[in-house]
Structure formats: structure tokens, C-alpha cells
Amino acid sequence: MSYSDLQQQPIAMFDMDGTLLDLAFDDFIWNHCLPERHAQVHQCTLEQSQQTLFQFYQQHKHTLSWYSSAYWTAKVGVDVLQLQYEHREKIRARVGCHQLLQQLHAQGYRCWLLTNADRAGLQLKLENVELSPYFELMISSEELGHAKEEVAFWQKLQQLHPFDPAQAVFIDDTVAVLKGAEDFGIRQLFSILQPSSSKAARAATELPYPVLDHLTELFDYLETNQQVTDAKTA
Numbered sequence: 001m002s003y004s005d006l007q008q009q010p011i012a013m014f015d016m017d018g019t020l021l022d023l024a025f026d027d028f029i030w031n032h033c034l035p036e037r038h039a040q041v042h043q044c045t046l047e048q049s050q051q052t053l054f055q056f057y058q059q060h061k062h063t064l065s066w067y068s069s070a071y072w073t074a075k076v077g078v079d080v081l082q083l084q085y086e087h088r089e090k091i092r093a094r095v096g097c098h099q100l101l102q103q104l105h106a107q108g109y110r111c112w113l114l115t116n117a118d119r120a121g122l123q124l125k126l127e128n129v130e131l132s133p134y135f136e137l138m139i140s141s142e143e144l145g146h147a148k149e150e151v152a153f154w155q156k157l158q159q160l161h162p163f164d165p166a167q168a169v170f171i172d173d174t175v176a177v178l179k180g181a182e183d184f185g186i187r188q189l190f191s192i193l194q195p196s197s198s199k200a201a202r203a204a205t206e207l208p209y210p211v212l213d214h215l216t217e218l219f220d221y222l223e224t225n226q227q228v229t230d231a232k233t234a
């Protein structure tokens with residue numbers, strides 16, 4: 001396939017945690033393991049640790065620091081990357097993940113993984129779930145210096161890896177991230193009904209983007225779009 005043919009191929013962009021992978025692992029680490037370890041290290045009660053940590057979480061949500069294991073390790077005095085490695089057997093793909101990626105590949109989509117996880121966190125996940133073979137590009141927002149919530153992330157991404165936003169599909173479980181992508185100009189945006197198997201599904205009516213439960217439901221939307229395009233050109 002020539003370079004210009006490749007440029008014509010649509011791109012499916014994916015978030016990792018909560019989209020392709022079950023967010024239950026991250027919930028378990030941040031809401032359960034870290035407060036316990038923090039209480040041991042600082043010799044305080046679990047309640048005190050929870051209070052301290054959950055306050056930090058609120059302050060740093062949606063910033064690049066939030067996604068940095070080095071930042072958290074320095075901030076709370078617990079090696080959070082080490083903690084994640086200790087429980088790595090709990091890392092799991094969401095239902096339909098591999099089926100979706102295989103089918104997209106078969107249909108000629110180029111797949112990009114775009115994660116706010118830092119490089120170390122990305123590596124940990126890739127060591128435990130086979131995602132790499134499906135992706136021509138895997139980017140940690142740490143590399144670009146901006147979280148995906150910021151339009152600057154998308155501008156930087158486009159500078160480094162030119163793409164047409166009109167030809168891109170983006171799936172992410174975080175509404176603030178989808179909003180950033182929308183502000184940049186990506187129009188085919190999808191969210192996830194139940195990012196974590198350890199928590200209840202969200203109400204689809206409260207999410208401002210089309211929502212996928214089983215990941216392969218994406219094909220219902222892509223096929224509809226294709227028909228619309230065909231009808232226009234017929």
C-alpha cells in the first residue's frame with residue numbers, strides 16, 4: 001500500500017483504561033490498595049489515609065500530574081508503580097476488546113492507542129494484555145506534555161502524526177477527554193457505558209456522547225455512517 005493510500009485509511013483512536021481495559025484494576029489500586037499501603041507507611045488509620053488521598057485525587061483530576069506514577073510516588077510516599085506490579089494479574093481487557101480490534105484491522109482501519117497513563121503505566125498494561133500487535137501508534141500523554149483533556153494534546157499529536165480529524169473515530173470513557181477531542185475537531189466520538197466491571201453501569205442518557213456497552217457495538221455506528229456516505233454519493 002502506498003503512502004497516499006495509507007493516508008486515506010480511516011483511523012480508530014482508542015483510550016486504554018476504562019475503554020479497552022477494565023478500569024476495575026485501576027479502581028482497586030487507587031481506591032483500595034493505595035489507601036491501605038499509605039496507612040501502613042505513614043502509620044495512620046485507613047480512614048485518615050482515605051481522606052488525605054481522596055482530597056489529592058480531587059485536586060489533581062484531569063491534569064498530567066494525576067496520571068504520573070512518579071508524581072504520586074513523590075506526593076504520597078508510596079511506590080504506586082510497584083503497587084500496580086504487585087497486582088498485575090488483575091489487569092484485564094474489557095469484553096469485546098480483541099474482537100473489535102481484529103475486525104477493525106480486517107476492515108482496513110488504522111488503530112492508534114492514546115492514553116493518559118504515563119509511559120511506565122502503559123508499559124505495565126502492555127506487558128499483561130496483548131494490545132501492541134493491533135496498533136500502529138501508541139502514545140502516552142506524558143510524551144506530548146499535555147493531557148488528552150487539553151486541545152493542545154491533539155494539536156501536538158497532529159503535528160507529530162498528521163491525520164484528518166474528519167476521518168477519525170475516537171473512543172474514550174472520560175467525558176472531559178471527549179470534550180477536548182471535540183473542541184479540536186474530531187466528530188465521531190463514543191463513550192463507554194461501564195468502564196469498570198466493579199462499578200455499576202452509568203446512565204446512557206446522562207452521557208453527552210453515544211455510548212458503547214459491548215465494544216463491538218461500534219460497528220453499528222460505523223456501518224450506519226458508511227451507508228449515509230454511500231447514499232450521498234449514489
Ligand SMILES: [Mg+2]
Nearest residue numbers: 015017018173
Ligand atoms: Mg479512560
